[in-house]
Each structure stands twice: as C-alpha cells, then as structure tokens.
Amino acid sequence: MKKSSFTRDHLRRFLAYYKPYRGLFALDLLLIAVSSGAFLLFPLVSGYLTGEVLSSFDGETQRRLLWCGAALLGLILVRTASCVCYGFLGHSMGAKMERDMRRELFAHYERQSFAFHARHNPGSLMTVLSNDLTSMTELFHHGPEDLLAFLIKFPGAFFILLSINVPLTLLVFSLLPLLTLAALRADRAFERAALENRADLSAMNDHTEDVLSGIRTVKAFGCEARELERFTRRNDRYTASKCRFYRLESLFYDTVSSYPQLLTMIAVFFGALFLGNGALDVPVLVTFLLYVGSLSEPVMLLLNFMRLYEEGKAGFLRFFAMLDTEPELAEAASPATLPDGPKEISFENVSFRYDGSPEDVLRGVSFTVPAGQTAAFVGASGIGKTTVCSLIARFCDATGGTVRIGGVDVRELSFESLRRAVGVVQQEVCLFNGTIRDNIRYGSPEASDADVERAAALADLHSFITSLPQGYDTPVGTRGIRLSGGQRQRVSIARLFLRSPDILLLDEATSALDYESEAAVQRSLERLAQGRTVILVAHRLSTVQRAGCIYVLSEGGIAEAGTHEELLRRGGEYAALCRLNQL
DSSP states (O other): OOOOOOOHHHHHHHHHTTGGGHHHHHHHHHHHHHHHHHHHHHHHHHHHIIIIITTSOSTTHHHHHHHHHHHHHHHHHHHHHHHHHHHHHHHHHHHHHHHHHHHHHHHHHHHSOHHHHHHSOHHHHHHIIIIIHHHHHHHHHHHHHHHHHHHHHHHHHHHHHHHHOHHHHHHHGGGHHHHHHHHHHHHHHHHHHHHHHHHHHHHHHHHHHHHHHTHHHHHHTTOHHHHHHHHHHHHHHHHHHHHHHHHHHHHHHHHHTTHHHHHHHHHHHHHHHHHHTTSSOHHHHHHHHHHHHHTHHHHHHHHHHHHHHHHHHHHHHHHHHHHTSOOSSOOOSSOBOOOSSOOOEEEEEEEEOOTTOSSOSEEEEEEEEOTTOEEEEEOSTTSSHHHHHHHHTTSSOOSEEEEEETTEEGGGBOHHHHHHHEEEEESSOOOOSSBHHHHHTTTOTTOOHHHHHHHHHHTTOHHHHHTSTTGGGOBOOGGGTTSOHHHHHHHHHHHHHHHOOSEEEEESTTTTSOHHHHHHHHHHHHHHHTTSEEEEEOSOHHHHTTSSEEEEEETTEEEEEEOHHHHHHHTSHHHHHHHTTOO
16 A cells, blocks of 8 residues: 655644644643653652661651651652543543544535545545544544653653763663664554555445445345455455554564663663672662663553554544545635525536546536426436436536526535525435434424424325324334335425425436335425426436426437427427337
8 A cells, every 4th residue: 555654734734633622731741741750759769768768777767767658658649640630631632632523524524526425435434534533532642641751751760860870871771772773663664554454444344334235235136145255355354454563563562662671681780790899889779770660661651652653643644635635516705695486497508527437428408497397308328317407406517518596607606505495306215314203304403393294294194104103203214224115205305395495306206116106206296396496307208298398318418308299299309218118
C-alpha cells in the first residue's frame, strides 16, 4: 500500500481539535506534571531515608523517620489523586474530540454526491467513522499525557543522576543513542504495517456489508459457501497484516522494555567498581539504583506513545484523506430559494456524461413542463430517463446546458429549498429501521400523530396499519423487510403527502409491484399528483398514457414528444414500444 506522509499541515489540523477543550487539556497536562513531579521526588526521599536518616541512630532518628514516612505518604496521595483526575478528564476530553470528529465526518459523508457513495462501499466509510476514530481518541488522550510524562520523568531522572555521580550516569546512559536509532527505524516499519492493516480491515468490512445487506440473494443462489470462502480470505489477510504489526511491536517493545533492567545491570557493575575505589558510598549507590530502576516507567510511557502514535496516525491519515474529498456538488455562495406553489421545469440544451464514460447519456435535451402539469419519459433501459429525474433533484449536475425550476437554475438554489420543493418516489423504497410512524414522519419530524394518520389514509395505508397489533408503532425491520413491496411504496407515498412537495419525481414507482398493489399505489399517486408538477418515468402504458406530454428518449436525445394519442397516430418510436408491449 502506498505510504502517506504526516505533514506539518496534518499536525496543525490535528492540534485544532484540542481548541474547544484547551482549558480541560491544560488542566490534564498540569495534573500530569504534578504526578510526574511526585514520581521524581519519591526516590529522592527514599534515598535520603537510607542515606541520612538510617545511617545513624540518635534521638532525632524516630522523628525524621516519621517525617519521611509522611512525605512518602503525601507523595503517594498526590500522585494517586493526580492519576485518577487526569485519567477521567483525559478520557472525557478524548471522547468529546472523537464525537466532534465523527459528527464532522458524518456531515461530510452526507454532503457527498451519489457518485462518491457509488465509489465507496458503506463498509469502508464505517471503518473510518468507527475504528479509525477510536484509535485517534486514544492518541488524543494518552499521546500528550505519555509524551509530557516521559519528557519530565526521563530527563528529570537523568539530571538527578548527574547530580549524584556524573561518570556513572554517562556510563549508564551510553546505550541511549542505540535506543533512539532503533525507535526511529521502528517508527517507519510501524507506519507501513498500521496502514496496511487498516486497508485490510476496510476491505473485510466492505465484503461483510455487501454480503449481509444482500443475504437474500446469497441464500437464493445457494452461495453461502462461496461467500464464506471469500470472507475467509479477507479475514486471513487482515489477520496476517495484524500479526505482522504485532511481530514488529513485540520485537521492538519487548527488546526496549528490557532497557531499564540493562541500565540497572550497568549501574550495579560500575557502581561496584566505584565503591571499590571509594568514589561512591553505599547510600548514594542505593539512591542511584532507585532512580535507574524508576526509568522503566518513562520508557514504557514512550513505548506506549509510539504505539498510539502509529495507530492513531494511520487512522488520522485515512480520516483526512476522506475529509479532504471535496463534494462534487456545491451550493452557490448566495443561494436562491423557491416560493411555494407549482413550478415550471425546463431543460435547455442539457447534456450529461458520467465520470469516466466516453459517451453522453443525455445530449442536447430541451423541454418545458408547465407548472402543475405531468410529463412522462419513456424509452429503452439505460437511455437516461432516471438521469432526467436526478438532474432535476440535483443528485448530479449537467455537464452541459441548464436545468431550471421556476425559472431558476437548480445550481443557484439552496439545497434546503430544492429538497423541500422536490419529492421523489423510486422503484426501490428506502425505509429505516424503526416504526411505521417514524418512517412516515421522516421528512416532517414536527408533524403530529394526526397528520401522520391523515397522510397514511391518503396513501391507502391507514386501514392496513390499524389492523396490525402495534398499529403505527409496528417496527418495519431493516430496510422495511417486514412489509411487502406495495406497503413499503405506500409508506414512502404517505411520507410525501406529509411533506407536501411542489414537484413529484416518480421514477418507476410501480414497476416492481403486482397488479393489485400497483392499482392501490397508482390511486395514491394520483391523489398526490393533484396540483403538482410531475415528472413520470415508467414502462407500463397504464402509467404514462394520461400524462399531458410524453417524451420518448433515444440515443440522440428526445426522439418524439406529444400526448399518448398523438404519438400513436404518428407511428414512430412510441408506437413501436407500445406494439412490443414495452409500454
């Protein structure tokens, strides 16, 4: 996997997330400093106890022992209280920063176009939103704490040891350059391993999301064993990359964690030599050894920081790679709003081409649908009928020409105004995991229960809902799996009755239904269409023949336009489609 570098700009953006919590952050670091100070004083008091208090016994010994005991107890209490407070405050700060970043990324996902979501599987988006941000939270919290504690404890112990005995200290720390070199080399290896592991995790989550969301298809084709095998390969690849990371971690951490013990061995060996020539006495050596032994904690803090840094950096780079993806559809700097009421829709020489496609889906398309009228679009599959709806709703932008609603270019409208004015009913209905009431109320959260029931009645759904044991509080299941296709479609129509948009885009709204369900849905749609501008995409003759104008799309754009009767008399492409029973 290509390596991403952590730049100064990344660091600046990383630190910006501390800004709302700088007071809490400062308090957290202050408590770390207090705890680290108590850590450094503890061996000093212990050394004084062995070197001064216990060197001789007289009338002052007992009193000095009590004072030393009280000092040690005070240091323990101060350090414990500091650790408890910064542990809670730091974790709370990290959780809040994670919350802020998760909200920012989720909002960014929502701003992205359909093309973005077509390129990125929900599993990979979820991986960044959950796993990557969680690892970053640990870095946000523990990273500065561990680094500050190390910078206080390790140099502090070093300078105290220098004050005790310079030659012995320099001998003990002679291996420090080797430790630094090993840390720098390990950092690069950890970064590569962490990024590779995150990529493998994302791929596994992508596959898992695909299979579980399409479990009916998997079972219908008896592909459970094949999908299990595919999942096993991705799971094995993820596990292998994780094991490579753990191997590097174990090799480096377990080797470096023995560094304080090695320092103690060197201190004992050379300390014995210094004792022999009288350059050092036993109490001083005991204090020296206490400080050398205490170095194990700052070394472990450094190792923990390195682990959190690499895991957090991998997540942070992926987070910003996603966040830096600019939305393909942007709102105008000073967007316009649409007044209430039916609106005219016009296409002026509109062309559209998907990214990477060598040919236009639409080419030079022009038409006008008067306010309050219904226009139908027919033609072969893939000819651009759904694209017409997508351009009106601005799910994508035309690559040429202008789409206008009420005389205003849709690119000049605010997204809020456009979404309020346009309602979409598609072939595949999206219901959310909740109750029927929740799904009807989805587009109008302020609506009352009476409004919800009125909308359901207009959609021919009220009697069905009230026949259920839980009525409007009946759960629909994931993606509405507990309802039939016709019932799901009527829930989506009730949702639009409640929202009451001025423009309706009916994109194959009944094509997947049986005739009985289609008739019920069609009646609901006819009620919904009254007084509204309607764009209708359909294959069935019964659906399009009452439209005020029918447009026949072909590869060259609009091949024909007219009423059902006019187009039949003309004997062109529309008549041919009717003869082939494609309408």
